[in-house]
Amino acid sequence: MSNLNPSLPLAGVRVLDLSRVLAGPWCGMVLGDLGAEVIKVEHPKRGDDTRDWGLRIGSTETAYFNSVNRNKRSVSLDLQTAEGQQIARDLAQKSDVVIQNFKFGGMEKLGLGYEQLKQNHEDLIYCSISGYDRTGPEAARPGYDLVVQGEAGLMALNGEAGQPPLKFGIAAVDMFTGMYSAQAILAALFERQRTGKGHHIEMALFDCGLMITSYCGVEALIAGEDTPRYGNAHPSIVPYGVFDAADGPLVITVGNNNQFARFCREVIERPDLAEDDRFQTNIGRAANRAVLVPEIDREIGRRERRSLLDRLTQAGIPCGEVLGLHEALTSKRAHDAGLVTTHPHPEVGSTQVLAPPWRFDGARLPVRSAPPRLGEGTDDVLQTLLGLSGEQLSRLKADGVI
Template sequence: MSRVLAGPCCAMVLGDLGAEVIKLEHPGRGDDTRDWGIKVGSTQTAYFNSMNRNKRSVTLDLQNADAQKIALDLVRKSDVIIHNFKHGGIEKFGLGYDQVKEVNPEIVYCSITGYDSTGPEASRPGYDLVVQGETGLMHINGEPHQPPLKFGIAAVDLMTGMYSAQAVLAALFQRQITGRGRHISMALYDCGLMISSYYGLEALLMQKDPPKYGNAHPSIVPYGVFDAKDGRLVITVGNNSQFERFCRDVINRPDLAEDDRFKTNLKRTENRSILLSEIQRELSLRTCRALLQNLAAVGIPCGEVVGLYDALTSERTEQGGLVVDFPHQEAGTVSVMAPPYRLDGVRMPVRYPPPPLGEATQDVLHDILELSDAEIARLKSVGAI
């Protein structure tokens, strides 16, 4: 019973790992993201499709008493509920945790909100961009001269979805031992703060904001994106022996490795601007291809910086089976990203492509709740489905 990104991401993770996921949506508008971004047919978009593979869509108008009964009947047959209604909003439909556990005490119930559901901001709506601002994440992105900058994707929403899926799996595992369900409460703010990781702990130690480094690393030099003669590449020199090989065998500057200012990583960090100026001068004289070959030959992690389309259509992506095409009744074909999980060496499959709005309503009500065709027709006539 979730929409947009965090909740749908959680449910998609579980679906990728084999769960049968029923997505409950409003009959008219569906998930908000069905109206965001590039259209795929009449009820889907690339935005929606990115978070809704391996699910089936059932439309219920939860304002309708008949629809509320259907939802509760589905709860009786379910292991997990995921929702991201505003604090207190789901109880008016009879689907709050205390209400649900009366009919299914083994339920694992995951509530995703913007802020601590027990605190003074419990009723505040949660938005990824707002939380990126409030948790300091925007202050660690970009180059030093830039104003605060958000992540390119909704990182807080996505991480909250993944954290939530981990919690659901842990609760299911514990339920096998105890026979009891759990109420999981997740907040975007909490998860957003966790993303700051080592930057956050450094801010506490320094008692001020750490500096921004753009594509460089705050603690390792040279490590980042560099300009070659004909393009950009990532070079990650992780230790002193790699630095010696880099200077000697890649840029033909053994003098830099012998310079006391650059002997250790701590010294290289202290003299970052001087060293990077010398390195960049050398790299700009060489092609990406030559540099990548030489870096790989001496065991230094590296890679070319390419566009998103090039990455998605690359040989590496194709060989990994990371993008799957499905026939689509309106768009002809729809591309879906495959799950990242491999179990026993086999990638988990896309069992269901992202569903058109309400595509499984009749099947789910008939097969799972065993409603008759006549009852399904009645529910449709009164606007419940």
């Protein structure tokens, strides 16, 4: 296959990605970024749902789809046909990992459930992603990121005090579920080297959504009530958040008592605040934030951002500008790090693809192939892996199977 690289960590691992939308495809992309060969199965006409979401790129891609499907091949296959199901079973038998997020029981109806596939493939690693616990009463409920953000308490901890619950700007539950799923698959691959056996990994959006409440969740359990919301401020560290300089916002993160003393003396020139008994410790500053923060806001607001950033840096206090999304993506920092790559596209000339975040031995893992057009790898994959002839492929296309 054209996008394989034998030097990457997961070279030689084949993944059959039967998932769609975000959590499952994100998991598959992580494995693909690490070097696995990822075969993404999609409906021949509709493709993944996200091929119809957001800004269009060519005739079959969108920004949403492209954000989670780099380093994959697309095979178009109608799983509602008997022949399509058999082809998928044959591909699964030649794969190390299967990822699916069909409705509960849906894969079993297609003959593609874990118990069905593992009979002739004991070392298969099979990852099922659902909305809720597959052993509980809500197993059949569909899972959606926004619903789970509400049910897991994430919306309740996000946003400003006194304002309605607020979702994250991205589908955080889907993305974390995809990353947790990839971690579990990597652990199963590692264990398989010792035991020769596979696993059925079961992941739920709700479980992952609850996990990412993190320290806020633990504090809510200890307090016996919801934790307060602080917007861009930190619930435990003061001053720590977004502040408005005279010419724009910046982030200031004063992490300890020594930094606070330097901040007061060297940055805002208010040694009296550093000497005030109420503000000597972070616990004291947090307890008295209603008094302290307005004083800091006043001092920050009458200074220009560049001057503040220079002073903060000299004082050894972490800080930064608040950039727009496009500013961040096109910044010198992003360019120098190689985080945005450009690839040829047969319809629109070129397309931009974000690069994987990992570096191994100093080198960023490559984008081996841009997100695929719908079905672009069908003929190659089915000929190479399953030995189908040109005549067979033509008949399958005529029948709408591929």
